[in-house]
Amino acid sequence: MAVWTESEGKRVHDPLYHNFLSAKTDKCIVVDEPVIIGAGPSGLAVAACLKEKGIPSLILERSHCIASLWQLKTYDRLHLHLPKKFCELPLMPYPPGFPTYPTKQQFIAYLEAYAKQYDIKPVFNQTVVSAEYEGGRWRVRTEEGTEYLCKWLVVATGENAEAVIPDIEGLEQYKGKVVHTSAYRSGDTYRGKKVLVVGSGNSGMEVCLDLCNHGAMPSIVVREAVHILPREMFGSSTFGISVWLLKYLPIQTVDRFLLIMSRLMLGDTSRFGLERPHLGPMELKSVSGKTPVLDVGTLEKIKSGDIKVFPTIKYFTKHGAEFIDGRMEEFDAVVLATGYRSNVPFWLKDTEFFSEKDGYPRRPFPNGWKGKQGLYSVGFTKRGLLGASMDATRIAHDIAQCWQAMTKQLNHPSSRPST
Template sequence: MNSCKEEEQQLKCAWVNGPIIVGAGPSGLAVAACLADNGVPSIVLEKSNCIASLWQYKTYDRLNLHLPKQFCELPLMGFPKTFPKYPSKHQFISYMELYANKFSIEPRFSQSVETAVFDSDCELWRVQTKDTEYMSRWLIVATGENAEPVIPVISGIEKFHGPVIHTSVYKSGADFINQKVLVVGCGNSGMEVSLDLCSHNASPHMVVRNTVHVLPREMFGFSTFGFAMELLKWLPLRIVDKVLLRMAHLNLGNTEQLGLRRPKTGPMELKNVTGRTPVLDVGALSQIKSGNIKVMEGVKEMTRRGARFVDGQEKEFDSIILATGYKSNVPSWLKCCDFFNEEGMPKTPFPNGWKGDKGLYSVGFTRKGLLGTASDAVKIANDICKQWTVKGPKNCCNAHIILRRETQ
């Protein structure tokens, strides 16, 4: 087999004796650990210079897990008992580092995947980075739902005189002291960034373009998410939603009076169908009620000094923060594959979206957070282990063998 293209004689070629995993975030680490636990070697390719680069480089300082730690554990290893109920960003990063060390996961850093394609002639996946082409029978896509920031198109944004940043580069409200800030987006990030700005004497104006479910993070001392999970064991989804909304009304009041209109579909059903996560309030709602966070309708257009809104108001701002979320980047590098849709999500919904054809797998695309990641990682490892046992090489001590093609 000609393992390197003639025009790429400088490219190193690597046969991987096990699956290729693209991405060293929680999803990639989880599936690598499950494979290792089953005696199957793998190689993890990571475009950044560290594990969990989204958490390390693209999250704000005050971030804590929005769900209790038992719902955010990766397979085979829980959080340290000393960690609080809602671990901080830095605690979660340290947990992932401990996890990688425990399972001897050593990703290949600075290996941004440019293309991945299935070679039907040799029935192998060819995964190309800047300097290496990796080949394997299995490819596991673990880049996840949140690989790239979503930058919305806003009329006139180029005219605005001040800085415009995405929450992926926002760190702290300390950079916005005494500023009037427009926060575009009202999800968990938009709410929490607005709250953080308040704590640093800034004046946030939060744009609410769509309907949104806001729930208390806890109800009567219990995690709202955990409470919902228990109810779902006994009650239909729509009944659980009715219970959650009733209790949210008792805890938070009528959020529609604050400009936060609720969707007609309940929070858990909406999450299942569309992936839209309800906002779990950690203090922003009280700041909205007190007027410290102003709720604004959609932006009609930006001006040099500020914004015009759809309700006719016009206001000046010093800075703009886009709390507009993230998206998958799979379509930019995975070629000739109909397993993913145009948005880079598996076409087959959870719980069956983890396995494609020809040795292709996906993990971290369930829209169900780390619980979904853990579930898929276990399934993938078990499936590959069966193939490894039946067809795999008897000698699996070496995870890969590097082959070089000498320049003629």
């Protein structure tokens, strides 16, 4: 890699350029290759696809490790919700012997092997505070005082950059322990305690099951209608069956099939306070990005009464909460399984490509990966790792075309200095 330091006025070729960049915290550095913001799975995928085409890249990562969300902000029992074949990054399958649903630790090991395979070495502890297009290049500023100038900017900070803390009346006066799932690790610390889990997505349901398995007494707040599907049907992944059916049938037909099978296998979930949305699970996912819950055993605990279901919280008290149905209950702790959001609007000075409202590309999948002036996005498809991998491949192909054209121009005899 070659970098240009404006303050020194010379180009530096150094295989240890990451150490160089870290040391030059007061420099403005012109980077010839694409700059990728975020070293999660999406950022790694783009870097690998570029490397496969012979194009280097520079990844800036705010944490001290790759995949920081997975390594630092996920609970211990987490497994991939979808089969591994739908969660591979481009160019590299999972190792032989991995289970159908890899554990958190196995997935992290896979990502570390992926980074090693493609010699991806992010610059860590670089928190981007702004990125703005100026004079034909993107100027990327970090909290640590470094500026990077680049022709191509890939936003790979993803859908889950910042934890969402809901504004619930009285939460500040509640005396018990309150944690977001990003800080929850295991139900072991809650043994024998009454715990209220706020949020009924896959994470909230799994946290409830984990609490049950560790001897806690969990309750879950179901604020809106939710689709619960069996994780597998006929010995195969429900998601995989759905993907296959969608190749041949309309989405509404596939949804009817899923709902009939769910009713046969799981029963009427509305009896337990789990109403289903009006739109079917696949159509709802397509329209809003809301993922159906793939049940891994939580529903049985709800049916048996080991997990209580409550509606929306009206307000918190000092020792518990009152709900909109009039019930009041005391709890020793609260776990907020209220999800994450994009942080792009806080640092990217672009409102044409990304929405200021939610931090997602304005154009929906599959057209939200490319903006103008060398700006790209990856990991914002609401389609998990599969969507990120598809976008990473597109981005690398698009940049490669520009890179090859630029290389030809630089190597053209007319562009060489005369002797």
